[in-house]
Amino acid sequence: MTSALFVQFLTSVAFGLIGSFMPLFINSDLGESLIDATYWTAVIQLISSCAMAITAPFWGWMCDRFGPKRIMLTVLTVNTVVFACMAFSTSVLHIIIFRSLQSAFGGFSTVMFSLVALVSPPGQLKKVLSYQIAAMTVGQLVSPGIGGGLAVIIGYRLTLIASSLMFIAIIPVAYRLRFPKVQKGQRGTSSFNITDVKALMPDVVALVLIYICIGFIVPIIPWNFEFLGVPNDQLLIYTTITTVLNAAAFAVATPLLSSRVSVRALPILSIGAAFAIEATAFAVNPIVFLVLRIAIGGVQAGIPPNLLGGRSGRKGTGMGILNSARFVGMGLGPFLATTILGDGKGPRPVFMYTGMAAISVTCAIFLYATHTKDTSSN
Secondary structure, eight states, X not given: OHHHHHHHHHHHHHHHTTTTTHHHHHHHTSOOOXXXXXXXXXXXXXXXXXXXXXHHHHHHHHHHHHOHHHHHHHHHHHHHHHHHHHTTOOSHHHHHHHHHHHHHTOOHHHHHHHHHHHHSOTTOHHXXXXXXXXXXXXXXXXXXXXHHHHHHHHOHHHHHHHHHHHHHHHHHHHHTOXXXXXXXXXXXXXXXXXXXXXXXXXXXXXXXXXXXXXXXXXXXXXXXXXXXXXXXXXXXXXXXXXXXXXXXXXXXXXXXXXXXXXXXXXXHHHHHHHHHHHHHTTOOSHHHHHHHHHHHHHHHTTHHHHHHSSXXXXXXXXXXXXXXXXXXXXXXXXXXXXXXXXXXXXXXXXXXXXXXXXXXXXXXXXXXXXXXXXXXXX
């Protein structure tokens, strides 16, 4: 399992190299204004997340049927090609097309969730998932720094090529991994039915809500720093540092909170995140904004493993459905936030943060109503 977590880390790094500069890439190389680039980044995130949400159950089913290893190698190969193609994009439309293809054929996290569900000891799924999510987050933690540094040195397009080359390097490592074998003719989804789907629905809804709150800020970070007076030539540095530290807080807190926080405490975490999100609307300088982002990452970290590893202890198809919920939330968050933000003038930034805080409160209420009496998830 340790080797698989290492592959998860490497893959997250390869995916995340573009995470610190997508709005800036669209702004500088594709000719859009920064506020428009922020909006287009959110649209791209929404479309790619929808593609991942639609295909995640399919990839989970494929893992049940053929085993995670074949699917993992397929996913890595597709991403090698698509990231190379993105490097030659000349318009936002090209980015949308390639990101959609990458998302539809790139269900790596679904493969990992399926693998974790397959190998976890009874009653230990939440704990093992917390390490998997931490490995994924640590990859996301270091990748903006690497991607931002590479972008400064070799440019945005060659950094996309670097992502493609990294996927090529991961393939032989993944090939050597040892996975539990799937017997010929096995149908992992034969016992998965409508009753299982109904049982997953509370976790699905909660995951959508919490990931809206986790991911809404991603395309808006450069705009926030510009709004707070950071010079244009320093936006990439500030954005990278903020992304890295937020991810660090999330990665450190995930296994810690997963082992010490019960499902009954999840509404409290969501309420705490809501207060911090609302406070961000009144940040008066870049340092205050940065501190609040760190706090939000740490508070939110305890919720996803509890939801994924509570009633979600199934096979690949169930994990795929839950991963769909993650993708839906990650897509809706940036889109809703940038839509409310609009042109960024007047009271719109306050409205945006208030809207996201309200969703976090809604998540807390929903968790209290549907999960706090569920002792099976503790």
